[in-house]
Amino acid sequence: xxxxxxxxxxxxxxxxxxxxxxxxxxxxxxxxxxxxxxxxxxxxxxxxxxxxxxxxxxxxxxxxxxxxxxxxxxxxxxxxxxxxxxxxxxxxxxxxxxxxxxxxxxxxxxxxxxxxxxxxxxxxxxxxxxxxxxxxxxxxxxxxxxxxxxxxxxxxxxxxxxxxxxxxxxxxxxxxxxxxxxxxxxxxxxxxxxxxxxxxxxxxxxxxxxxxxxxxxxxxxxxxxxxxxxxxxxxxxxxxxxxxxxxxxxxxxxxxxxxxxxxxxxxxxxxxxxxxxxxxxxxxxxxxxxxxxxxxxxxxxxxxxxxxxxxxxxxxxxxxxxxxxx
Amino acid sequence: xxxxxxxxxxxxxxxxxxxxxxxxxxxxxxxxxxxxxxxxxxxxxxxxxxxxxxxxxxxxxxxxxxxxxxxxxxxxxxxxxxxxxxxxxxxxxxxxxxxxxxxxxxxxxxxxxxxxxxxxxxxxxxxxxxxxxxxxxxxxxxxxxxxxxxxxxxxxxxxxxxxxxxxxxxxxxxxxxxxxxxxxxxxxxxxxxxxxxxxxxxxxxxxxxxxxxxxxxxxxxxxxxxxxxxxxxxxxxxxxxxxxxxxxxxxxxxxxxxxxxxxxxxxxxxxxxxxxxxxxxxxxxxxxxxxxxxxxxxxxxxxxxxxxxxxxxxxxxxxxxxxxxx
Numbered sequence: 001x002x003x004x005x006x007x008x009x010x011x012x013x014x015x016x017x018x019x020x021x022x023x024x025x026x027x028x029x030x031x032x033x034x035x036x037x038x039x040x041x042x043x044x045x046x047x048x049x050x051x052x053x054x055x056x057x058x059x060x061x062x063x064x065x066x067x068x069x070x071x072x073x074x075x076x077x078x079x080x081x082x083x084x085x086x087x088x089x090x091x092x093x094x095x096x097x098x099x100x101x102x103x104x105x106x107x108x109x110x111x112x113x114x115x116x117x118x119x120x121x122x123x124x125x126x127x128x129x130x131x132x133x134x135x136x137x138x139x140x141x142x143x144x145x146x147x148x149x150x151x152x153x154x155x156x157x158x159x160x161x162x163x164x165x166x167x168x169x170x171x172x173x174x175x176x177x178x179x180x181x182x183x184x185x186x187x188x189x190x191x192x193x194x195x196x197x198x199x200x201x202x203x204x205x206x207x208x209x210x211x212x213x214x215x216x217x218x219x220x221x222x223x224x225x226x227x228x229x230x231x232x233x234x235x236x237x238x239x240x241x242x243x244x245x246x247x248x249x250x251x252x253x254x255x256x257x258x259x260x261x262x263x264x265x266x267x268x269x270x271x272x273x274x275x276x277x278x279x280x281x282x283x284x285x286x287x288x289x290x291x292x293x294x295x296x297x298x299x300x301x302x303x304x305x306x307x308x309x310x311x312x313x314x315x316x317x318x319x320x321x322x323x324x325x326x
Numbered sequence: 327x328x329x330x331x332x333x334x335x336x337x338x339x340x341x342x343x344x345x346x347x348x349x350x351x352x353x354x355x356x357x358x359x360x361x362x363x364x365x366x367x368x369x370x371x372x373x374x375x376x377x378x379x380x381x382x383x384x385x386x387x388x389x390x391x392x393x394x395x396x397x398x399x400x401x402x403x404x405x406x407x408x409x410x411x412x413x414x415x416x417x418x419x420x421x422x423x424x425x426x427x428x429x430x431x432x433x434x435x436x437x438x439x440x441x442x443x444x445x446x447x448x449x450x451x452x453x454x455x456x457x458x459x460x461x462x463x464x465x466x467x468x469x470x471x472x473x474x475x476x477x478x479x480x481x482x483x484x485x486x487x488x489x490x491x492x493x494x495x496x497x498x499x500x501x502x503x504x505x506x507x508x509x510x511x512x513x514x515x516x517x518x519x520x521x522x523x524x525x526x527x528x529x530x531x532x533x534x535x536x537x538x539x540x541x542x543x544x545x546x547x548x549x550x551x552x553x554x555x556x557x558x559x560x561x562x563x564x565x566x567x568x569x570x571x572x573x574x575x576x577x578x579x580x581x582x583x584x585x586x587x588x589x590x591x592x593x594x595x596x597x598x599x600x601x602x603x604x605x606x607x608x609x610x611x612x613x614x615x616x617x618x619x620x621x622x623x624x625x626x627x628x629x630x631x632x633x634x635x636x637x638x639x640x641x642x643x644x645x646x647x648x649x650x651x652x
Contacts, residue, residue: 071513107514134571145508148516182471182559187397188433190474190556214563215570230516233508234560237540242568244541245460246599250576250591259587265579273572 008038010104021302099289135220150228152195162224178212178222334364336430347628425615461546476554478521488550504538504548
């Protein structure tokens with residue numbers, strides 16, 4: 001049995017959608033049990049309305065919600081009774097809980113995960129996204145929004161965290177690490193990127209392949225693409241926005257012309273480029289897996305992410321390798 | 327008659343391709359005359375091989391080339407005999423030359439343009455790209471790679487430069503200015519972005535519409551999108567890379583299935599999303615228009631950019647409005 005804690009609050013679609021997602025996951029995976037953090041009454045109602053088995057469902061009562069307008073510095077110590085914080089604390093204390101999923105405010109989730117789940121407070125957590133690359137491989141983008149202002153030391157650290165993830169979760173032998181920059185040449189980059197280039201080049205434990213430009217970000221040129229959270233967020237969202245825009249054009253032209261070929265093409269492309277549905281970000285640098293789901297993840301999204309965690313549990317991914325690295 | 331200086335060196339495709347482009351432009355626009363900076367012998371040979379009229383072509387001899395491996399700080403004062411620097415100096419000194427086109431190293435072109443064409447050395451130049459937005463309008467992205475590390479004051483200044491360009495060149499009455507960030511909320515952004523948010527919000531001469539996320543960058547939500555050169559370069563290149571990847575998929579599927587509908591669709595989309603062919607970046611903050619063409623611009627690209635400059639000359643765009651703004 002694998003037990004996963006799911007934060008039912010902080011979702012754009014409301015708690016019931018998240019609980020439904022937990023229900024779907026429980027139905028699909030008999031080896032799964034869940035702890036649902038949130039408002040007990042809401043959870044009980046949604047569980048019985050959706051026929052969710054009570055013997056594999058535990059409730060952690062926490063009525064307080066972390067919203068997108070909460071500032072991390074303010075709520076980190078004042079909202080310890082929230083479903084997110086109580087959830088993290090529970091995951092930290094209990095050995096039987098493997099990991100956690102939350103749709104809540106990323107800016108709060110990250111330092112909160114660090115507070116409860118990191119032994120080393122000097123370490124900055126990172127949020128990774130593992131994306132399908134052009135050549136059929138996967139690229140781990142790190143950071144995607146956890147640490148917005150990064151020092152070269154943090155970026156160096158992200159390279160290790162990303163490398164470990166790709167080794168342990170995706171079986172990549174000697175992950176190629178690239179550094180996102182505005183040009184391939186070593187002289188290109190902002191101040192932090194230029195300094196990071198030198199750190200990565202001189203680190204024998206990193207298979208550094210040099211600077212990678214935005215148009216090659218998801219080409220498969222590297223297995224791990226290192227950048228600060230601001231740039232990573234742009235890579236993720238610009239990719240998403242561009243893909244959505246072109247797919248919308250294709251759909252419109254398909255509808256207008258009534259072409260079956262074009263509508264079939266649309267269906268094929270949606271399977272690859274619907275970036276928004278690609279599961280959640282993986283919090284790196286903490287000692288148990290915490291997945292940040294999109295704020296608007298629906299029940300299917302939550303069920304998919306639960307499966308992702310079950311796979312991790314099976315692969316015995318080690319999430320806290322940093323001590324012997326830097 | 328409008329006279330434009332074209333730097334024939336610094337191109338990935340060689341000087342002859344650029345000279346051919348000048349020839350095409352001269353053929354299409356009888357009101358155009360050009361100054362070609364570069365190696366006299368090469369230019370003379372290419373001109374006669376391509377039947378370029380000598381009465382509308384002037385040569386500025388400069389054999390030295392700025393390469394992509396040149397560091398701005400090193401060459402700015404040592405390579406003043408290069409085709410780029412001599413070109414800029416000529417544009418600065420001569421009243422009869424309207425503007426300039428160069429394919430050369432952006433990192434050198436920008437400070438060089440500032441050195442020769444800006445009266446105010448405190449002003450940082452910016453490189454703008456005017457891109458077709460989702461809703462049929464145009465979005466001016468500024469900066470796209472001229473100033474990689476930006477202070478909030480620089481970003482604030484870019485907002486004015488971009489606003490002026492959209493007013494004067496595209497007839498947008500009260501350009502909506504957005505600030506690229508990793509979230510719509512005011513609390514989101516890196517340090518510089520957060521401070522810039524406050525500056526823009528408090529500036530009555532700017533129609534500030536708030537933070538814009540990467541997936542909305544080219545939605546048409548704003549007419550001017552402000553960001554530092556590192557982020558702008560990502561927006562541009564990630565858009566380009568994603569579009570190219572999806573278009574390649576469509577082409578492959580079209581070829582494989584032999585579907586005429588899909589191949590027609592491909593042709594339609596190429597006209598919109600072939601970002602690489604979208605002309606050049608406009609250097610803002612200097613007193614005459616300087617266009618940075620892509621390093622791999624072909625003769626058609628050079629002819630298109632020449633037309634862009636002729637349009638500017640016609641619209642009497644004013645490129646040096648900064649003095650009465652900040």
